[in-house]
Amino acid sequence: MCKPKVAVIGTGGTIASQGRGPLDTQDYASSGRPILTAAELVAGVPALAEVADVVPVPFANIPSTAIGWTEWRALLACIAETKAAHPDLAGIVVTHGTATLEETAYFLSLTLPDEMPVVITGAQRPFTALSSDAPMNLVDAVRVAADPQSRGLGVLVVLNDEVHAAREVTKTSTGRLQTFRSPDLGALGHVDADRVSLWRRPARLLPMAEHFDVRGIETPPRVDVTYSVAGGDGLAVRAFLDAGAQGIVAAAFAPGFTTPAERDALGVAIAAGCVVVLSSRAGSGRAFPTRRYGEQGFVSADNLNPQKARVLLMLALTRTRDRAAIAELFARA
Incomplete structure (x- = not known):
């Protein structure tokens, strides 16, 4: 059976960071070790090959504290180029630092021009940490991006086995793995071992015809x-x-x-x-x-x-x- 094709665009962040050792879950930003590229991140999670044909796409290796309007516009362009280069994509995953993950997700949900699943994921522990959440979050995000039922739900955020709507989710804890929550309405669903289980659709989605075109706006x-x-x-x-x-x-x-x-x-x-x-x-x-x-x-x-x-x-x-x-x-x- 042919596996779905999913692109993974790497922007850096904790999910791709390397600490000094397996117990370094706090000071890894100053470890001196480079942030993994999208290709290195994908290669470091062999289990991805079991769920999809994954295409790594380089973008940036930066902390999400350095991401704003300029990077958002560049990410939009990268997504468009990736779709054009791979017209058979089932979906796209963007790996991202958790500091501004929710803002990037909401920006993309208001500016992406079609209904292809785009899933944002990150991690609370660096890739090299003991019991890092990075590999499972990446696998879960790829599974959600590849799932046909994710189409038309807007940009999704997947961490800690949960699926959230970009508009609703927020980071609620500095260090706990269950940091991303949708306080008023809860998760859209869960990523279980046997399937992606979605329980509801987000009601607040801007129609595609009203999405914002920011391609020519360099300064917001x-x-x-x-x-x-x-x-x-x-x-x-x-x-x-x-x-x-x-x-x-x-x-x-x-x-x-x-x-x-x-x-x-x-x-x-x-x-x-x-x-x-x-x-x-x-x-x-x-x-x-x-x-x-x-x-x-x-x-x-x-x-x-x-x-x-x-x-x-x-x-x-x-x-x-x-x-x-x-x-x-x-x-x-």
Whole structure:
């Protein structure tokens, strides 16, 4: 029986990192050993050959803390080139550091132009660590990418035997293997020994016709995040505005309130033409669109966390500055 073909694009991160020895699970970034290339990573997991015909694709060997708009656009181009070079692909896996994995996944889910399965995976322990999660996460991701039922679900995130939607998942622990969770709604399914078991489809998927085309946008609109704390005086808001912010995401107190001083500063930003999106620092639940904040011009992030609200606002501002249109987008995407 012919095995499905899956491309593995390597971007670096912990999943491809090498420590000083099997017990080095913390300081491997300074081990002096190189990050594995996509080809080396695939070769290091012989079990991959049992589930798919895997094509390694080089991209970058960097920590995910170094990934942003420029790398996202380059990754989009790499995905497009990989599809063109291998028209018989069943799906694509992107290996990624966990620090910004959720942001890359959500960006791709809003910008990829077709329904081919794209699965993002990473690891909490480096490839060389005792009981590393890297090999199994990679195998699971390839299995999910190769599975026909993954088609049309948007970008998926697979770690720790779980399948999550890009929009919903977030990193919740610095070091535990079960770090990626979808706080409000839970996993889409699991990767079991006998099959990929999916239990639901994500309801919040932007239609393909509305996906963002960023190929010609080298510099994104500046969007910053301000974090509400007791006694916050709004100084950060004013600094962001002075720096040229076109959008600001407020990581507000749950369920979506700032300090009075922050609200005043954000009101000044709105009056100056900056789009302000109200998210929550709680990590779960919606930022409710209250009348008081709505009348002042705030846009609700719904239940997007601040870092993902920033991704969507950056993309939205490439298309429109109309607050009503952006608010409608946040209610659907």
